[in-house]
Amino acid sequence: MLGDGILKGLAETAKNFAGSFVSKERMTTVEYPEERLPLPEAARNFPFLVYDGDDWEKGLRCVACQICEKECPPKCIYIEKSKDKKPDYVGKPQIYPAKFDIDISVCMSCQICVEVCPFEAIKMNTEFELATDDRFGGLLLDRKQLARSNEYYHEIHPTEASEVDARLAEEKAKVEAKAKAAAEAAAAKAAAAPSANTPASAAVAKPQAPVEAKPATAGKAAEIAKAPAMATAASEPKPVPGTGTDGPAPLTAEDQKNAETPAKANAREPKAQGEPKE
Amino acid sequence: MSSFGIKNEKLAGWNRPPVFESDGEGELLEVAMGPHHPSTHGVFRMDVVLDGERVIKLKPVFGYLHRNHEQLGQTQSYLANMPYTDRLDYFCSLTNNWAYALAVEKLVGQEVPERAEYLRVILAELTRVQNHASTIGFLLQEMGASGTPLMYAFREREKILDLFESLTGSRMMCNYMRFGGCRVDASPAWIEATRKVVAGLPAFVDEFERFLMTNEILMARCQGIGVLRPDLAVNSGISGPMLRASGVNYDIRKVDHYGIYDRFKFRVPLGDHGDIYDRYMVRMLEMRESISILNQALKDLPAGPVMDPKAKIRNFRPKAGESYGRIEAPKGELGFYLISDGSPNPYRYRVRPPSFINLTVLEDMCLGSNVADVVLIFGSVDIVLGEVDR
Numbered sequence: 001m002l003g004d005g006i007l008k009g010l011a012e013t014a015k016n017f018a019g020s021f022v023s024k025e026r027m028t029t030v031e032y033p034e035e036r037l038p039l040p041e042a043a044r045n046f047p048f049l050v051y052d053g054d055d056w057e058k059g060l061r062c063v064a065c066q067i068c069e070k071e072c073p074p075k076c077i078y079i080e081k082s083k084d085k086k087p088d089y090v091g092k093p094q095i096y097p098a099k100f101d102i103d104i105s106v107c108m109s110c111q112i113c114v115e116v117c118p119f120e121a122i123k124m125n126t127e128f129e130l131a132t133d134d135r136f137g138g139l140l141l142d143r144k145q146l147a148r149s150n151e152y153y154h155e156i157h158p159t160e161a162s163e164v165d166a167r168l169a170e171e172k173a174k175v176e177a178k179a180k181a182a183a184e185a186a187a188a189k190a191a192a193a194p195s196a197n198t199p200a201s202a203a204v205a206k207p208q209a210p211v212e213a214k215p216a217t218a219g220k221a222a223e224i225a226k227a228p229a230m231a232t233a234a235s236e237p238k239p240v241p242g243t244g245t246d247g248p249a250p251l252t253a254e255d256q257k258n259a260e261t262p263a264k265a266n267a268r269e270p271k272a273q274g275e276p277k278e
Numbered sequence: 279m280s281s282f283g284i285k286n287e288k289l290a291g292w293n294r295p296p297v298f299e300s301d302g303e304g305e306l307l308e309v310a311m312g313p314h315h316p317s318t319h320g321v322f323r324m325d326v327v328l329d330g331e332r333v334i335k336l337k338p339v340f341g342y343l344h345r346n347h348e349q350l351g352q353t354q355s356y357l358a359n360m361p362y363t364d365r366l367d368y369f370c371s372l373t374n375n376w377a378y379a380l381a382v383e384k385l386v387g388q389e390v391p392e393r394a395e396y397l398r399v400i401l402a403e404l405t406r407v408q409n410h411a412s413t414i415g416f417l418l419q420e421m422g423a424s425g426t427p428l429m430y431a432f433r434e435r436e437k438i439l440d441l442f443e444s445l446t447g448s449r450m451m452c453n454y455m456r457f458g459g460c461r462v463d464a465s466p467a468w469i470e471a472t473r474k475v476v477a478g479l480p481a482f483v484d485e486f487e488r489f490l491m492t493n494e495i496l497m498a499r500c501q502g503i504g505v506l507r508p509d510l511a512v513n514s515g516i517s518g519p520m521l522r523a524s525g526v527n528y529d530i531r532k533v534d535h536y537g538i539y540d541r542f543k544f545r546v547p548l549g550d551h552g553d554i555y556d557r558y559m560v561r562m563l564e565m566r567e568s569i570s571i572l573n574q575a576l577k578d579l580p581a582g583p584v585m586d587p588k589a590k591i592r593n594f595r596p597k598a599g600e601s602y603g604r605i606e607a608p609k610g611e612l613g614f615y616l617i618s619d620g621s622p623n624p625y626r627y628r629v630r631p632p633s634f635i636n637l638t639v640l641e642d643m644c645l646g647s648n649v650a651d652v653v654l655i656f657g658s659v660d661i662v663l664g665e666v667d668r
């Protein structure tokens with residue numbers, strides 16, 4: 001019969017209409033400002049910088065390596081490196097971002113910065129009610145506005161944050177164990193042959209190396225390592241920070257090692273070239 | 279206005295009505311439909327020349343949403359381009375991700391873990407369901423069934439987008455696939471939720487079918503309108519549901535067996551007439567086939583890693599070479615062509631957008647029909663302007 005199809009369709013509409021009064025399933029809308037759906041744990045909006053401890057400025061994990069700045073697709077991150085250094089979570093002195101701005105009017109919430117950051121320093125926030133009448137300054141967040149505590153991170157992404165914490169703790173334990181072992185070995189060596197060791201270490205170690213190595217071995221091993229710090233630096237060149245202002249930024253621990261090799265070679269080269277000339 | 283190089287005399291008139299020229303009475307009227315026309319799904323213009331109600335000429339004008347996608351892709355790293363592919367066809371970001379990942383994986387010879395392959399299939403089929411549902415919703419909306427069918431489609435789509443959000447973090451800009459797998463693993467809770475949503479999909483498709491499939495007005499307006507001949511479709515590179523509605527059996531999932539599609543049993547729905555109704559029906563049936571693929575994939579989803587541990591995220595530099603990765607996106611054949619010269623960014627990056635190429639036959643389908651039908655024919659092509667203009 002002509003009109004059958006129309007009636008069938010209308011029956012369907014009527015069913016849905018009536019159903020919306022009785023079944024919660026059919027009421028699919030939410031009155032937004034009053035009612036809010038819980039965000040899923042994976043939700044992401046704009047990045048924030050994680051800090052440990054209470055002081056946001058001291059605790060920032062970011063070491064201003066600028067990888068995220070380079071990888072950010074719309075290039076909305078701007079970083080200025082600091083001149084001085086501060087200890088990071090394993091106690092190694094690192095430069096920190098003197099300026100870290102994200103223009104969230106440009107940011108496209110892609111999470112690439114989070115993925116490429118080797119230091120777990122930048123994570124995605126879930127805040128979305130960021131509307132402002134200030135079109136330029138209001139959406140350009142500086143590092144103070146971006147900083148959020150690790151507790152906050154745990155609050156919004158509990159699973160992910162615990163994984164990150166576990167990873168960091170593991171790394172820290174590894175670094176500490178290594179420093180301790182190195183310090184002990186050096187101490188033993190220094191005790192065995194103090195006179196023989198000193199000239200060798202003086203010859204190999206670059207002037208600034210011992211200075212930087214001292215805080216690197218800090219932590220539990222600091223007390224043991226204090227006296228033979230010079231020897232440690234000579235026999236154990238790994239803690240020399242590769243995150244200097246020069247050269248490409250190091251990535252993971254092994255990348256860091258690789259990155260250090262050319263730097264060391266360069267340091268030696270002038271000597272090798274210089275000697276024959278003179 | 280030759281039909282794209284088709285010389286055959288018999289074909290010449292197929293897509294065209296017998297009378298092209300004005301009958302001499304009255305004047306021709308030039309109308310610009312768009313760029314801000316509710317039916318254009320974005321900013322798209324059709325310059326139509328009308329003789330009374332009949333279309334005797336139609337010129338698609340696009341580029342309003344051009345964002346320099348390909349050039350952008352060439353100026354940044356392979357990884358940084360991934361989020362931009364979300365923004366091509368913003369209804370189906372996950373299939374875009376997959377096609378791009380596939381191209382890069384081909385370039386470097388990257389293997390993908392089993393579980394990631396399954397997840398990709400699940401996500402791609404979910405994408406197909408929600409895309410087809412909303413396409414049909416929009417089509418019916420343009421037909422005058424304003425609101426209701428579209429809202430029903432969106433109600434269902436919302437459930438799928440919620441799944442996307444809880445897995446990838448974003449409803450539409452998922453940025454989920456990586457070269458060598460997927461970014462994060464799906465939790466058991468997510469799999470459970472997906473099972474539930476998939477279990478509810480057949481009921482939705484049934485409802486949608488009862489709702490309008492046999493509606494007399496719909497049939498009167500869709501059947502025999504906007505016919506696309508198979509020969510013309512093949513010759514002009516049409517792909518996807520549009521090609522299959524014209525009766526050409528060509529589905530890249532069956533042809534290429536990319537991913538793990540050869541493990542699933544599914545049929546390829548084909549149309550007979552190539553009119554709007556066939557395109558509508560093909561999409562309906564494809565949703566059913568997608569649901570069957572989803573059930574199979576969810577049944578034997580293996581455990582394991584979702585990312586090849588050897589795959590590189592930072593310092594990704596493929597060796598010099600070229601590759602073309604293509605998939606059956608909901609809208610048709612989506613391909614990414616890459617040439618690498620060994621540097622961190624592609625030397626050449628090119629997208630083969632199904633929407634854009636499917637749009638090239640718009641005039642051939644529209645000639646001789648009424649203005650009101652132009653809107654319908656256009657809606658049945660299923661385009662997204664983000665992909666057309668790139």
Ligand code: SF4
Nearest residue numbers: 062063065066068117
């Ligand atoms: S990649 Fe991480 S550590 Fe490096 S600058 Fe960015 S946020 Fe800081």
Ligand code: SF4
Nearest residue numbers: 072107108110111113
């Ligand atoms: S989320 Fe994406 S766009 Fe935003 S700052 Fe990070 S990398 Fe840049």
